[in-house]
Amino acid sequence: MARERVGILGLGLIGGSLALALKGKRGAPEVWGCDRRKETVRRALSAGAIARGCTEAQLSACDMVIVCVPVLRAAEAVRRLGPRMRPGTILTDAGSVKSGIVREGERAAARGAFFVGGHPIAGTEASGFSAADPDLFHGRSFVVTPTSRTDAGAILRVERIWKKAGSAVLLRMDPKVHDHVFAYVSHLPHAVAYALVHSVATLPSRVPLGYSAGGFRDFTRIASSNPEMWKDIVLENRTEVLRALSHYRRNLALLERRIAAGDANGLLEYFGRAKRTRDGLLTS
Amino acid sequence: MARERVGILGLGLIGGSLALALKGKRGAPEVWGCDRRKETVRRALSAGAIARGCTEAQLSACDMVIVCVPVLRAAEAVRRLGPRMRPGTILTDAGSVKSGIVREGERAAARGAFFVGGHPIAGTEASGFSAADPDLFHGRSFVVTPTSRTDAGAILRVERIWKKAGSAVLLRMDPKVHDHVFAYVSHLPHAVAYALVHSVATLPSRVPLGYSAGGFRDFTRIASSNPEMWKDIVLENRTEVLRALSHYRRNLALLERRIAAGDANGLLEYFGRAKRTRDGLLTS
Numbered sequence: 001m002a003r004e005r006v007g008i009l010g011l012g013l014i015g016g017s018l019a020l021a022l023k024g025k026r027g028a029p030e031v032w033g034c035d036r037r038k039e040t041v042r043r044a045l046s047a048g049a050i051a052r053g054c055t056e057a058q059l060s061a062c063d064m065v066i067v068c069v070p071v072l073r074a075a076e077a078v079r080r081l082g083p084r085m086r087p088g089t090i091l092t093d094a095g096s097v098k099s100g101i102v103r104e105g106e107r108a109a110a111r112g113a114f115f116v117g118g119h120p121i122a123g124t125e126a127s128g129f130s131a132a133d134p135d136l137f138h139g140r141s142f143v144v145t146p147t148s149r150t151d152a153g154a155i156l157r158v159e160r161i162w163k164k165a166g167s168a169v170l171l172r173m174d175p176k177v178h179d180h181v182f183a184y185v186s187h188l189p190h191a192v193a194y195a196l197v198h199s200v201a202t203l204p205s206r207v208p209l210g211y212s213a214g215g216f217r218d219f220t221r222i223a224s225s226n227p228e229m230w231k232d233i234v235l236e237n238r239t240e241v242l243r244a245l246s247h248y249r250r251n252l253a254l255l256e257r258r259i260a261a262g263d264a265n266g267l268l269e270y271f272g273r274a275k276r277t278r279d280g281l282l283t284s
Numbered sequence: 285m286a287r288e289r290v291g292i293l294g295l296g297l298i299g300g301s302l303a304l305a306l307k308g309k310r311g312a313p314e315v316w317g318c319d320r321r322k323e324t325v326r327r328a329l330s331a332g333a334i335a336r337g338c339t340e341a342q343l344s345a346c347d348m349v350i351v352c353v354p355v356l357r358a359a360e361a362v363r364r365l366g367p368r369m370r371p372g373t374i375l376t377d378a379g380s381v382k383s384g385i386v387r388e389g390e391r392a393a394a395r396g397a398f399f400v401g402g403h404p405i406a407g408t409e410a411s412g413f414s415a416a417d418p419d420l421f422h423g424r425s426f427v428v429t430p431t432s433r434t435d436a437g438a439i440l441r442v443e444r445i446w447k448k449a450g451s452a453v454l455l456r457m458d459p460k461v462h463d464h465v466f467a468y469v470s471h472l473p474h475a476v477a478y479a480l481v482h483s484v485a486t487l488p489s490r491v492p493l494g495y496s497a498g499g500f501r502d503f504t505r506i507a508s509s510n511p512e513m514w515k516d517i518v519l520e521n522r523t524e525v526l527r528a529l530s531h532y533r534r535n536l537a538l539l540e541r542r543i544a545a546g547d548a549n550g551l552l553e554y555f556g557r558a559k560r561t562r563d564g565l566l567t568s
Contacts, residue, residue, distance in 0.1 A: 184484050189504075192536070194539065195539055196476055197558040216469045225555075227555035227556040227559055228552065230551075231548055231552045259526060267519070271514050271515060273482070274477075274478040274482055275511055277481050277482070278481045278507045279508055
């Protein structure tokens with residue numbers, strides 16, 4: 001069997017890190033890279049992250065193509081690439097929102113080719129190939145979002161690549177469940193942090209927040225994430241994000257009413273229940 | 285000049301850590317400790333944190349008394365201790381909310397004695413003497429909240445103690461400004477995190493949030509704080525916390541409207557402005 005050839009579309013933080021993570025690993029595939037910025041391809045080549053830079057059309061010579069472009073551009077890319085995939089090859093992605101892309105991918109994939117939705121749980125506030133890091137996925141989770149139509153062998157081949165790139169925990173989740181869960185545990189916290197920073201922005205500018213604020217730095221770190229990327233994510237997962245926000249708003253209103261009423265027992269119940277929930281969620 | 289004698293009322297996380305931090309330091313005062321739980325005093329004595337356990341009445345033999353009991357019990361303690369302070373001695377505290385306690389302290393302090401409001405910026409999710417840590421204040425900030433009535437020499441004496449305990453940054457803030465700022469950078473983030481955890485509590489229990497959620501663990505860490513303590517803090521700083529919450533709610537509603545409208549430019553502006561604010565706040 002010839003050495004597997006994997007093509008990466010988009011050599012930004014995720015695609016670039018994946019290429020770097022696979023570099024030199026035992027049994028790693030040959031990696032081809034494609035990026036709309038020629039300079040990025042040149043840098044990936046000189047870093048040894050990819051064996052060859054190629055055009056989008058040339059990606060169809062690969063056994064697996066991993067779409068690592070921003071969420072809102074991924075659907076178009078999948079629509080263009082899908083019909084060009086050869087039988088037995090796999091088209092997959094690395095986006096943070098899954099229902100839409102999985103629907104598009106299954107529709108677009110050529111007969112005999114497979115689409116598999118994927119989501120590596122990793123990232124930093126930085127972006128672009130210059131922020132790419134071979135250890136970005138080390139010890140982190142990788143989520144595959146199969147449907148009833150997804151080929152079992154294709155799932156395993158995709159998981160194998162990410163395990164080789166460092167992922168330590170492999171999860172499988174229905175695409176809709178994925179988008180619901182991540183609306184709550186990732187997209188909602190980001191929305192909340194962004195709104196919090198806007199509120200704090202009104203404080204007297206001479207207050208040295210950097211050290212005066214217990215936990216504030218950690219808490220709002222995620223508000224330093226890439227605005228373009230988060231615009232795409234909340235739009236792509238709009239329905240679930242709005243549901244989570246509305247649910248969250250009701251929980252916050254309850255807290256506000258108990259503070260306004262000076263309801264000591266109610267507050268103790270509210271904080272105590274949250275603490276038990278949080279402690280439980282993380283140890284389970 | 286005789287060796288300074290400092291009395292600590294309340295040997296929990298803050299009082300216990302302060303005693304441990306001063307232990308054995310060059311030029312450190314003799315530390316007396318008082319706690320309503322005899323067992324805690326016994327443990328502080330055997331840990332060498334305090335030189336002597338004493339009653340609340342005996343604290344008046346100290347040159348400085350530092351009230352380290354929970355926020356809602358601090359006012360009563362100050363009302364009891366104030367009249368017993370000898371001329372030239374200092375009554376101070378370590379609470380997270382300052383306007384009320386400073387007002388009480390200045391009213392209660394005996395003629396010739398001084399009251400100084402203090403707030404060490406440190407803490408963990410744990411509480412009690414068993415969680416006390418000699419390094420809790422190391423490198424952290426200590427805020428003094430003087431008024432026009434506060435004695436300049438007394439401020440310096442209080443700051444000297446906390447510096448010896450490890451505080452690296454000394455800040456001075458009007459009590460009202462303090463409560464306004466901390467409503468935004470500490471109390472509001474806690475409220476927000478508690479409400480977030482309540483929302484996440486509805487997720488399917490089989491989802492392994494511990495590793496699936498990028499940033500979720502850090503983000504909600506503060507929701508594991510002591511419920512009793514946070515009940516006290518939001519009640520003591522109720523007016524400012526409600527103002528901050530209402531302001532925050534408006535910022536969140538704006539974000540929600542932009543998501544619902546699919547307003548890509550509006551979202552980019554919202555996230556971009558938050559990122560610039562956050563990055564700016566922490567480097568200034």
